[in-house]
Amino acid sequence: MACTSASSAGTVTVVDRPDIHAVNTNYMGYRAPLRPLNFIKLPVGNIRPEGWVRKFLELQRDGLTGHLGEISAWLEKDDNAWLTTGGDHGWEEVPYWLKGYSSLAYILNDPKMIEETKYWIEGVFASRQPDGYFGPVNERNGKRELWAQMIMLWCLQSYYEYSQDQRVIDLMTNYFRWQMTVPDDRLLEDFWENSRGGDNIISIYWLYSHTGDAFLLELAEKIHRNTADWTQSTSLPNWHNVNIAQCFREPATYYMQTGDSAMLKASYNVHRLIRRTFGQVPGGMFGADENARLGYIDPRQGVETCGLVEQMASDEIMLRITGDPLWAEHCEEVAFNSYPVAVMPDFKALRYITCPNHVVSDSKNHHPGIDNRGPFLSMNPFSSRCCQHNHAQGWPYFAEHLVLATPDNGVATALYAACKAVVKVADGKEITLHEETNYPFEEDIRFSVSTEGKVVFPFYFRIPSWTQKAKVCVNGEEVDAVPVAGKYLCIHREWSDGDCVELTFPMSLSMRTWQVNKNSVSVDYGPLTLSLKIAEKYVEKDSRETAIGDSKWQKDADPQKWPTTEIYSGSAWNYSLVLDKTEPLKHFEVIRKSWPADDYPFTVANVPLEVKAVGRLVPEWEIDETGLCGVLPEEDAARGDKEEITLIPMGAARLRISAFPNTRE
Missing domain, CATH: 2.60.40 (Immunoglobulin-like)
Structure with a gap:
């Protein structure tokens, strides 16, 4: 060039940080008296990704995201409650999927996908009620549950960015006026909506910045006081992985209205608290394979795909709110090291749980090693209804930032x-x-x-x-x-x-030590964390036979076109790293390889970077009684002879050891 x-x-x-005393005259930030945003997102479609990000988006379009309407029973249009009043199915699944699908459509400027998006959006407009409510009526314990509407409001905002359709403003205004009429003792009482009220507040602030309607700030106060308390200093309202990844930002969001620095600090505190207690592992996340549990802190614990994409979205929002580079860096850590391997290379299936130390990806029930019960490690396009739909937002939202x-x-x-x-x-x-x-694979x-x-x-x-x-x-x-x-x-x-x-940005090898996890270590190269290179054996299964119990699929969904893939190790995985006593990474050798012709670097075969190192087998470190990678061995566990081993970026390793026992020699 x-x-x-x-x-x-x-x-x-x-x-x-940028200077926030100025006011951008080209793009709408937050309207006073809300505090100004440090960064303002461009309208969806203004950024056209290239390289590996575009490749990911194209794989999504051609894979599970783009074709989920052929598979998921929740997206079946006949009698869908998002399209038909009183329909028999319709909750979070449609907006979960549409949130990412619609942004993907606008970014790729794909006419067919844009038309499909419009079909669902028109259904939302048609669902408006005279009192301002819209969408399906979901009752929980006699009270109307609003979680699914919170998600759909985000879909509508993206649609407005693309279309400038005034009906979005009208719908949101009338809906929020309806929310004002709901008594506090009937508002946000159910678990999910109560945890996630911060998503509602973000939409309120978006609308307020467009209209200046004063009642919206009063509504934000109402939503905040009825949302779970994410400002606790030493505990959390609940320990559900997606809730934590999604809801830790609620106090920081509300800080934009109050200016109370304690609210901003509370979000930072939750982010650090969960990682200090359950996140002493590489990859940017924490062990909560449904919920975080006392004693389950080993890197063999995992997190949902929903948790990964919600964490990325939260990091992006926190970046806009605070301008703090920490949030961009953390978003990259999750995006480069954890999210890519939650899906198959062709993006035609995903798994519910992904772990930093993950050596089998089968369809067995691994409870109590994993908190939830069911086949949560295999790559199944018919299963795990939340992640099956919510995965779609990950790369489109990343591209928008x-x-x-x-x-x-x-x-x-x-x-x-x-x-x-x-x-x-x-x-x-x-x-x-x-x-x-080609960042993060080049400097x-x-x-x-x-x-x-x-x-x-x-x-x-x-x-x-x-x-x-x-x-x-x-x-x-x-x-x-x-x-x-x-x-x-x-x-x-x-x-x-x-x-x-x-x-x-010169990259070099560095090392982190996880003291609470038996002084295990992880090796980083710039923003990339490295994993043991493990031979991956793929075995296809019938997706209908391996899906969890609450899965539903359309009668014409073809399991041969959309198989489940189980992944097994074809080589030893139970290695410790040999480190030099005085200069731990002295004998590690970085080898750069040619960029893949298909622009997709996140596979064992394609990854353009590897590191040669020395390891020793740890014979007692085996698959445990729950069928999972065993917890890390004790530091004095017997080791075998020295062997040359290869490390690759963990974002290319669907089976991986990323937190290693080690010896210093």
Whole structure:
């Protein structure tokens, strides 16, 4: 890629956050008296991913996300309660799926998918009642349950970004007026809606920023006081993995209205509390294979696919609220290391539970090793109805956050992946940014600016905390300011057509020690955590025979077209790492390989990076009585002879050991 000739880089500064005292005149942030957002999401469709992210989106379209309407009984249109008043099926499944499906449709600009999205959205509009309520009526203990509506409101907001259809504003206004009429003792009483009221508040703030209707802030107070208390300092309202990943941000969301810093700190506290107690493992998540349980902290414990995508979404929201680079970095940790292997490489099936140490992916019941009872480790497209539908949001929402607007009419990149983005900057001038990279599998990221005429605006770049001696060049000339890890570098200048910014984030091997988990270690390379390379043996099964009990599928769903895949290890997995006594990673060798021709790096065969290391077998570390990878062996467990082993990024390893016992020699 050619850059224009070298020129002055303009004003270059290192900052903790963008300047939130300015007001973006191109994109709607939060309306006062709500606190301003640090970053503003662009309308869906303004960012067109390229490279491996686009490949993931295309696999979703051609795989389970795009074809779930042929499989799931919950998406069957006949007598669906989202399409027919009093229909016999319709709860969270339709909006769970539509949330990701619709964004995927808009991002890929796929006419067939956009038409399908519109069909369901029109059904939502047709469901409006004179009192303002919409959608299915679900009663729980004689009280109307509103969880499914919370999800559908997010679908409507994406649709509004795409269409500017005023009916969205009208529906949401009338629905929220209806919510105001519900007595507190009849509001958000059921488990899911009570935990997840923060999702309702986000939608209230979105609408308030569009209309300024004062009653909406009163409603937000009402929803907050009837939502589970996520501000406790040493405990949580419940220990359900998806609730934690999704609901820890509720206090931070409400902070935007109150300005009470204790609310913001509460969200940080929950994030740290669950990881301090159940998340001393790699991959960004925590052990809660339905619920977190005392004593179950080993890296063989897992988390739902729902938990993974909700954590990514929460990180993205927290990034917009706070501007804190921590949230971008954490989103990448989950996205690069955990979420890719929750699905099959062709995206035609997924598993309910994924673990940092995960050596069998079969259809057996592994309780009590896993909290929930059932076949939760196999890749089954007919099963696990929540994740089966909710998985869809993961990559589309990630793609929507690759480029962000800033309050000072500038632009920022906090999550990195190849894309093209159309953005309004300065006084409304439209530019195109082109990001070219194979990050996180390479160190270099290149941006080019396309603009008609010159334009002045600030451009912010997140400098990862894990990098040392980052380098930033404008048109081939290195900037004077020294990039600081964990902060943003802001380049404020007059930009011309063809201007180029090149980032280099040097990656190196590093190590984390999990003291509470028997001093096991994980090895990282930049944002990627490494796993033992294990030979994976795939065995197909009839999806109807391996689905959990509450699964339902359409009578014409073809299990041969949509098989379950079980994955078994074809090589030894029970290795400890041999570390050097004085320089632990001294003998580890990084080997870069060619980029895969199909742009899909998240498989054992395709991954373009591996690390040679030395290990020793630990004979007593075996599959345990529940059929799971045994808990980590004691530190003094007998070891075998030294062997060369290969590590690969854990996001490419559907079977993996990512937290290792070790010896220092």
